[in-house]
Amino acid sequence: MEWFQNGWGLSLTTFLPMVGVVAMLFIPSSQDRLIKLIGTLFAGLTLLAGIGLLFGFHYGSAGTLQLGSNLDWIPQIGSRYHIGVDGISLPLLELSVLVCFLCMIYLWWHVPAPGKTKALLSLVLLLETGMNGSFVALDLILFFVFWELVLVPMYFMIGIWGGPRRQYAAVKFFLYTLFGSIFMLLGFLAIYFKSGATTFDMVALRASAAQGALGSSLFQNLTFLGLFLGFAIKVPMWPFHTWLPDAHTEAPTVGSVLLAAILLKMGTYGFIRIAIPLLPQAAHDYAPVIGILAVIAIIYGALCCYAQSDLKRLIAFSSVGHMGFVMLGISTLTPQGINGAIFGMVAHGLITGMLFFLVGSIHERYHTREIADLGGVLQQIPRFGSLLTYTAIASLGLPGLAGFWGEMLALLGAYRPAIGLSPTLFRILMVGAGVGTVLTAGYFLWMLQRVNLGRIPEKFADGSHIFDVQRLEWLAWTPLLLLIIGAGLYPKLILNVTNDAVQALVLHVGAALHAGSTLALH
Amino acid sequence: MNGLQLAAAVTTKRGFVIDFMWLVPLLPFLAFFTILFFGKKLRSRGHSIGILAVGAGLVISLIGFAELASGNAQIERSWTWFRISTVHLEFGMNYDFLTALMFVVVTTVSLLVQVYSTGYMHDDSRYTWFYAALSLFTASMLFLVIANNLLQMLVGWEGVGVCSYFLIGHYWEEKENSSAAIKAFITTRVGDVGFMFGIFALFIAGHTFNIIRLNHEAQNGQLKGSLLTVAALLLFCGAAGKSAQFPLHVWLPDAMAGPTPVSALIHAATMVVAGVYLVARMFLVFTHAGAALNVVAIIASITMLGAALLALVQDDIKRVLAYSTISQLAYMMAALGVGAYTAGIFHLFTHAFFKALLFLGAGSLIHSVHSNNMSDMGGLRKYMPHTFRTFIIGSLALGGIFPLAGFFSKDEILGEALRSASAGTASTAWIVFIAGTVTAFLTALYMTRACIKTFWGEYRGEGHPHESPGSMITPLWILAILTMTVGLLGFPVIGPFKDWINVPGQESPGFSALYNVILPVGSVALAGLAVWLGYMLFYKKRWQVDILAGPFAWTYRLLVNKYYMDDLYNKGIVKPVQYTLAKAAYWSNQNILDGAVNGVAAGALGTANFTYDELDQKVVDYAVNGAAGLTGATGGLLRYIQGGNVQRYAAVLFAGIAIFIGLFALTSIVHI
Amino acid sequence: MPVSYFLVLSSLLFSIGIYGVLARENAVLVLLSIELMLNAVNINFVAFAALFKQPGIAGQVFALFVIAVAAAEVGVGLAIVILIFRNRQDVDLDEMSLMKW
Numbered sequence A: 001m002e003w004f005q006n007g008w009g010l011s012l013t014t015f016l017p018m019v020g021v022v023a024m025l026f027i028p029s030s031q032d033r034l035i036k037l038i039g040t041l042f043a044g045l046t047l048l049a050g051i052g053l054l055f056g057f058h059y060g061s062a063g064t065l066q067l068g069s070n071l072d073w074i075p076q077i078g079s080r081y082h083i084g085v086d087g088i089s090l091p092l093l094e095l096s097v098l099v100c101f102l103c104m105i106y107l108w109w110h111v112p113a114p115g116k117t118k119a120l121l122s123l124v125l126l127l128e129t130g131m132n133g134s135f136v137a138l139d140l141i142l143f144f145v146f147w148e149l150v151l152v153p154m155y156f157m158i159g160i161w162g163g164p165r166r167q168y169a170a171v172k173f174f175l176y177t178l179f180g181s182i183f184m185l186l187g188f189l190a191i192y193f194k195s196g197a198t199t200f201d202m203v204a205l206r207a208s209a210a211q212g213a214l215g216s217s218l219f220q221n222l223t224f225l226g227l228f229l230g231f232a233i234k235v236p237m238w239p240f241h242t243w244l245p246d247a248h249t250e251a252p253t254v255g256s257v258l259l260a261a262i263l264l265k266m267g268t269y270g271f272i273r274i275a276i277p278l279l280p281q282a283a284h285d286y287a288p289v290i291g292i293l294a295v296i297a298i299i300y301g302a303l304c305c306y307a308q309s310d311l312k313r314l315i316a317f318s319s320v321g322h323m324g325f326v327m328l329g330i331s332t333l334t335p336q337g338i339n340g341a342i343f344g345m346v347a348h349g350l351i352t353g354m355l356f357f358l359v360g361s362i363h364e365r366y367h368t369r370e371i372a373d374l375g376g377v378l379q380q381i382p383r384f385g386s387l388l389t390y391t392a393i394a395s396l397g398l399p400g401l402a403g404f405w406g407e408m409l410a411l412l413g414a415y416r417p418a419i420g421l422s423p424t425l426f427r428i429l430m431v432g433a434g435v436g437t438v439l440t441a442g443y444f445l446w447m448l449q450r451v452n453l454g455r456i457p458e459k460f461a462d463g464s465h466i467f468d469v470q471r472l473e474w475l476a477w478t479p480l481l482l483l484i485i486g487a488g489l490y491p492k493l494i495l496n497v498t499n500d501a502v503q504a505l506v507l508h509v510g511a512a513l514h515a516g517s518t519l520a521l522h
Numbered sequence B: 001m002n003g004l005q006l007a008a009a010v011t012t013k014r015g016f017v018i019d020f021m022w023l024v025p026l027l028p029f030l031a032f033f034t035i036l037f038f039g040k041k042l043r044s045r046g047h048s049i050g051i052l053a054v055g056a057g058l059v060i061s062l063i064g065f066a067e068l069a070s071g072n073a074q075i076e077r078s079w080t081w082f083r084i085s086t087v088h089l090e091f092g093m094n095y096d097f098l099t100a101l102m103f104v105v106v107t108t109v110s111l112l113v114q115v116y117s118t119g120y121m122h123d124d125s126r127y128t129w130f131y132a133a134l135s136l137f138t139a140s141m142l143f144l145v146i147a148n149n150l151l152q153m154l155v156g157w158e159g160v161g162v163c164s165y166f167l168i169g170h171y172w173e174e175k176e177n178s179s180a181a182i183k184a185f186i187t188t189r190v191g192d193v194g195f196m197f198g199i200f201a202l203f204i205a206g207h208t209f210n211i212i213r214l215n216h217e218a219q220n221g222q223l224k225g226s227l228l229t230v231a232a233l234l235l236f237c238g239a240a241g242k243s244a245q246f247p248l249h250v251w252l253p254d255a256m257a258g259p260t261p262v263s264a265l266i267h268a269a270t271m272v273v274a275g276v277y278l279v280a281r282m283f284l285v286f287t288h289a290g291a292a293l294n295v296v297a298i299i300a301s302i303t304m305l306g307a308a309l310l311a312l313v314q315d316d317i318k319r320v321l322a323y324s325t326i327s328q329l330a331y332m333m334a335a336l337g338v339g340a341y342t343a344g345i346f347h348l349f350t351h352a353f354f355k356a357l358l359f360l361g362a363g364s365l366i367h368s369v370h371s372n373n374m375s376d377m378g379g380l381r382k383y384m385p386h387t388f389r390t391f392i393i394g395s396l397a398l399g400g401i402f403p404l405a406g407f408f409s410k411d412e413i414l415g416e417a418l419r420s421a422s423a424g425t426a427s428t429a430w431i432v433f434i435a436g437t438v439t440a441f442l443t444a445l446y447m448t449r450a451c452i453k454t455f456w457g458e459y460r461g462e463g464h465p466h467e468s469p470g471s472m473i474t475p476l477w478i479l480a481i482l483t484m485t486v487g488l489l490g491f492p493v494i495g496p497f498k499d500w501i502n503v504p505g506q507e508s509p510g511f512s513a514l515y516n517v518i519l520p521v522g523s524v525a526l527a528g529l530a531v532w533l534g535y536m537l538f539y540k541k542r543w544q545v546d547i548l549a550g551p552f553a554w555t556y557r558l559l560v561n562k563y564y565m566d567d568l569y570n571k572g573i574v575k576p577v578q579y580t581l582a583k584a585a586y587w588s589n590q591n592i593l594d595g596a597v598n599g600v601a602a603g604a605l606g607t608a609n610f611t612y613d614e615l616d617q618k619v620v621d622y623a624v625n626g627a628a629g630l631t632g633a634t635g636g637l638l639r640y641i642q643g644g645n646v647q648r649y650a651a652v653l654f655a656g657i658a659i660f661i662g663l664f665a666l667t668s669i670v671h672i
Numbered sequence C: 001m002p003v004s005y006f007l008v009l010s011s012l013l014f015s016i017g018i019y020g021v022l023a024r025e026n027a028v029l030v031l032l033s034i035e036l037m038l039n040a041v042n043i044n045f046v047a048f049a050a051l052f053k054q055p056g057i058a059g060q061v062f063a064l065f066v067i068a069v070a071a072a073e074v075g076v077g078l079a080i081v082i083l084i085f086r087n088r089q090d091v092d093l094d095e096m097s098l099m100k101w
Helices: A002-025 A032-056 A089-109 A117-136 A140-161 A166-194 A202-210 A217-234 A243-250 A253-278 A280-306 A311-332 A335-366 A382-395 A402-415 A423-451 A471-489 A492-521 B023-041 B047-069 B097-120 B127-146 B150-171 B175-206 B211-219 B225-242 B251-257 B260-269 B271-281 B283-287 B292-311 B317-337 B341-369 B385-399 B405-423 B429-455 B470-490 B518-539 B553-560 B562-641 B646-671 C003-023 C027-052 C058-088
Strands: A066-074 A079-085 B075-084 B087-095
Touching: A002 A032, A002 A066, A002 A079, A002 A089, A002 A117, A032 A066, A032 A089, A032 A117, A066 A140, A079 A089, A079 A117, A079 A140, A089 A117, A089 A253, A089 A335, A089 A471, A089 A492, A117 A140, A117 A253, A140 A166, A140 A202, A140 A253, A166 A217, A166 A243, A166 B562, A202 A253, A202 A492, A217 A253, A217 A280, A243 A253, A243 A311, A253 A280, A253 A311, A253 A335, A253 A492, A280 A311, A280 A423, A280 A492, A280 B562, A311 A335, A311 A402, A311 A423, A335 A382, A335 A402, A335 A471, A335 A492, A335 B075, A382 A402, A382 A423, A382 A471, A402 A423, A402 A471, A402 B150, A402 B175, A423 B175, A423 B562, A471 A492, A492 B075, B023 B047, B023 B097, B023 B127, B047 B097, B047 B127, B087 B097, B087 B127, B087 B150, B097 B127, B097 B260, B097 B271, B097 B341, B097 B470, B127 B150, B127 B260, B127 B271, B150 B175, B150 B211, B150 B225, B150 B251, B150 B260, B150 B271, B175 B211, B175 B225, B175 B251, B211 B283, B225 B271, B225 B283, B225 B292, B251 B260, B251 B317, B260 B271, B260 B317, B260 B341, B271 B283, B271 B317, B271 B341, B283 B292, B292 B317, B292 B429, B292 B562, B317 B341, B317 B405, B317 B429, B341 B385, B341 B405, B341 B470, B385 B405, B385 B429, B385 B470, B385 B518, B405 B429, B405 B470, B405 B518, B429 B518, B553 B562, B646 C003, C003 C027, C027 C058
Parallel strands: none
Antiparallel strands: A066 A079, B075 B087
């Protein structure tokens, strides 16, 4: 299996879905079952390749980039096809291949109006290539290409299969993200030219950043601002989050699931993979700002959830809060905080992905997502209601389920942030985030009370068309449900992989800060 | 699981079962999944599995206790849960007398409650789920108790919290029940956040989550100063939330919305004592934390008095017991607050039995009368003799009448408080002693009131009350017998309890050998006085007082409205956050933040329209169209050349040739 | 015989041909006139071939080629004329303005 570990495995994981898209082109769109079969086959093969990576990965050195390849791509500007994974990207890559596969299974059960199975499945596969590529790319230009590749399928997914305001939401999503990524690209170019215009390679750039060679703190701060805009909009951080509720509310179920579970993680991943290691000085300077915005997002997101009447929009706003915890963890620049952030990303992917599946299925059954119209779900379809309870409780951060560890570690990181960051400020932030956890618990339980509990409303009392969890739904959901409790009871599952890489990152930042300060002295 | 780490356990003698105490929480945990997935298919609808698991747990717990008592040393084991950077979280067990005692209490009460529930919950539509949740609760509680580190404890802590949420809201068809469940979860969660921050503070300062090490560090001064005080107070936040201490007590009375067996198990005997257990577990941290223990004592004193007064005016029998529980939990807290460690734990131990008994008795009454209100009861001693007798035993124990369990434990607490007060070792001891004495009086009074209203007089309810089935009566009698006997374990001077439970690292026996005989006599006399007063007030109806109009009307209103604390929280915090603040946040989101985004979009669109309509269409495009028009006009002129007549084309062609030949000829002539 | 005789004959023939092509209205006559022009060329070829006496018979062969091409051309031309006649019952070139814009 040498070839698999020499970059082929990773390239396969990235491009197999794209091959699937090509294969799909040769099938007439009337062949519904065949199309679904091909889609599932390729998503499944990608998942298998992803699982293969888990076996090929060398966990003892999770801090170094592995399984990659490094080939000529655009030699004129020094951009290379450089890919690889380490402990930071592996969990996210695995999450991506899993969730895409589950979405394919879910699409067997239900393709949203207006049908067009072939197009929708092709877009999902295309999206998968973009997402996987973003997590494995180690070249700034390559990363940017994958990053932008993601926009297109998601745009069409929202714009064609979305709800009543789909046009608005799709355009907003596309333009807002594009707006940010332009600044990100500018940042990339600034780094490129500052480093001598020879390479876009993240590893090489990180090495020169470690020697404090990547510019003065003014240069770093300006460049970081560019990257920050790009990533913060994707996360999304307060106050750049307003595209998210619209996109989520309008997107079809699989679109929402992929958006919440994976797309948002690209932003936070960008911070950890690019912004912090390449611009450590600026990351350090910006950390308080990021922390403050993160805590605002936590409290603000929770408050907005109380005001929602649409179930899906509520879940969307809860994402804002949860990503706030992730960003709080990152802003502490401590191993605890960043490990917690990565754990939080995976947990949020599992839990919120699951929540969006559930909301989508509620809509299929009741044809409404208005909280005020629903009620007594647990009584009418008990299995479904139990899943909703389980997932909501996981989402509010109950220990023993996945949601807890990310939040806990982020808060622990905030209790004592990295050297040089104000402990007082971060402790205030920690308390704010703590208040946020209470608010989060409050709105989720209130939501459960209104949707799940109580009596069945009159208009659904007949209930002959309201069915409990279907077999395909079980198939698509069981892995998520198991992973939620698995990661909750055995957090080592993820932390064992991430820790070495995060340690290396934190050490790198420390060394770079030190090098920068000694350079400044000379 | 890599790196199995065996913590050094210094043992002189090794029992067999004591190594396997982790089975006790594991069994109900497995039972939870079994009941959840297969319960409905079983003939027993799941209860057999739950009862079996917790029964086995009880047997193991008793053997484990016996092995400890016969000289096995405390045992601590741990595995690595995860390790990141400097954070090393263990997954471990710490089995000492305190754990062992809690194990016995939890498994006993849980077993009896589960047996009782086969009768009480028989017709419930969610019977299987009920048993699954009870099993999960038991597992979480035991997990909390066995934890060797604070974070693991927090996991169990929240686990019992969520089970409590499920079970309070068991009858969730009614909105008020699910609201009570939410209230319980959120209120305790407020405390839990403080608890978590306390854990962080201790971890960062002490570099460990391990309970034994943290206590040790506090004792030998590695942890000290204001940090330790703050940490201890934060831990107490969690304890106050779980154990319903002022000002976080408001959830417990509402929690009575759950089925009565749940109230007995969770909201009287086990979960609510978790806070007391936490303070006891971290006792050295508290004792070395400056003013923290005084805060505990004062909060507890306020709580015990306030709750006992509230218990006097309730009509719902479960609420009487709920306030009584708050009051008694405060008793335990107060004991810890004045340093009376052993006495506090002893009260926890005895209280678990008699309060479970009282709740199950109340459940039996409710089962028969179909109402929680004492105004619908009365005269039941004739219809329900077993319930009557056991309930009276429980009431007497709670009232502190010799020789029942409550007498010994309450007496120890008051004695310790008095001793501390007169010795001046704890500055708050006088407060605790006075509050405790008054509370003891009030306790006897409200229990007298409750008993008279339910068992004496004429039956005021509807239907025909009947004695409950054997599955319910048997647990009542078992608990009654335990209530009568367990107090003897802490019999002054000779009871073995003081040798079991003691402040960690302290050799002297838990109860002082200097036993003051006057105090117990006095307290029994006080209780007797309260009973007599209650008898006169509520049975003989002497001194008829119009409580609604008299000079104490405001007191009555204050009590009926629970000191307006619910209103304060609801109108001051919950509603503003839930509605006003949330709406404001969302408004700002839609109008300010999203408005900015949409504004940018609208601005861009406006600029675009201007550019298109004015600039592009009228200037740029004008030039383009002009160029096109010019071309067209030229073409229009030139088209006349093309007549379509081939011969005319040919004529032109030949004419051209002729001209060229002519020119050629001319030039060649010139050249020549 | 001097070559100029042949050239004069050929230019006369060619001029008659040009006249026919330009002036005649009947398409068949136009085709015939083209034949005249081609034959004038043939005379030139043969005359010059005889004059320069180059080794080989390139001039004569060219004349044969031209005859063959002319035959083919007339064949195609007459076919077109017949088709036009079938469609329009007329082969008057003045009336034919199909190529007009």
